Amino acid sequence: MGVSGGARMTERLSRPAVLAIDAGNSKTDAALIAADGTVLGTGRSGGFQPQRTGVGAALDVLERAVAEAAEAAAVPRSAPGAPYADRVSACLANADLPVEERRLAEAIGARGWGAATAVYNDTFAILRAGLSGTEPPRGVAVVCGAGINCVGMRPDGRTARFPALGQLSGDWGGGGGLAAEALWWAARAEDGRGGPTELAAALPAYFGLASMAELIEALHLGALAQRRTHELVPVLFAVAAAGDPVASALVERQADEVVALASVALARLDLLDEEAPVLLGGGVLTAGHEQLDGRIAAQLARRAPRARPSVVSAPPVLGSGLLGLDALGALPGAQEKLRAHFG
Structure with missing residues (x-):
């Protein structure tokens, strides 16, 4: 049986405004x-890795979080294929290129x-979550x-972004990169190809092992x-905090990479000469590492003196919802x- 125009209008007005998704x-x-900003229900599921599992399986993971949120909100689908919300706003890891955003949308x-449906790289969620007010986003994350x-982003719609595909696109760092570098230096310290570093003992000890040789095996x-x-x-x-020069050099290099990204993005958006927020998110940048934070602040003051850095501790799904x-x-x-609601 068909649905009348009045029934469709009632359904549209009664359903949530936004289905926000943040997938890391x-x-x-x-x-x-809801349209007034009330959170009606939330859900959580596993990681989003379409490059490993395929798009279909990756979306199945998202669907489990969506279904949990719908159940918590008591918002059943009125019919097969009927929307949960007026708009899906999804900020997704591994949606690194605009073409990937379009395909996932x-x-x-x-x-x-x-x-x-709108899909954004998950970094846009951090940017929007860190910007207060109702004005269009302006700043760098x-x-x-x-x-x-x-x-x-700028209010006129201009964006600055990077491919973020790892070494292929000129990237260095992140948790994965830092761990790999630490292992590299520790291995060479133990076998004599490199200089000494406390990492050679500390890394295997973390896993209850006696040497880098055991950890490598x-x-x-x-x-x-x-x-x-x-x-x-x-x-x-x-x-690094204990003064090891090899570990300290890695921390300082990570800080310099953060500053290089931020200052180049500000320059692309013509924001170097204006006060502009630089919002820092992710596990490495929100952990409160004094050496890393201090180096970022000092180098950013040198390269982009009008930038205003701050750490975003709010959950990224807030940014998805705000978008x-x-x-x-x-x-x-x-x-x-x-x-x-999200504190």
């Missing part, structure tokens, strides 16, 4: 949000979760988690999963209400 490498958060749109990325043969090397990043920072409300022309106070 390790977890996915979803939230259904089409794939998510085909799932019918929203009447309209740098994220340093498993990898490293940077985006910037465990990683190579699979006794220790490669993904666990990310756990070595805090060890690197602890060794969705922005696109719908949110009611007055909706952004503030949403921001208050």
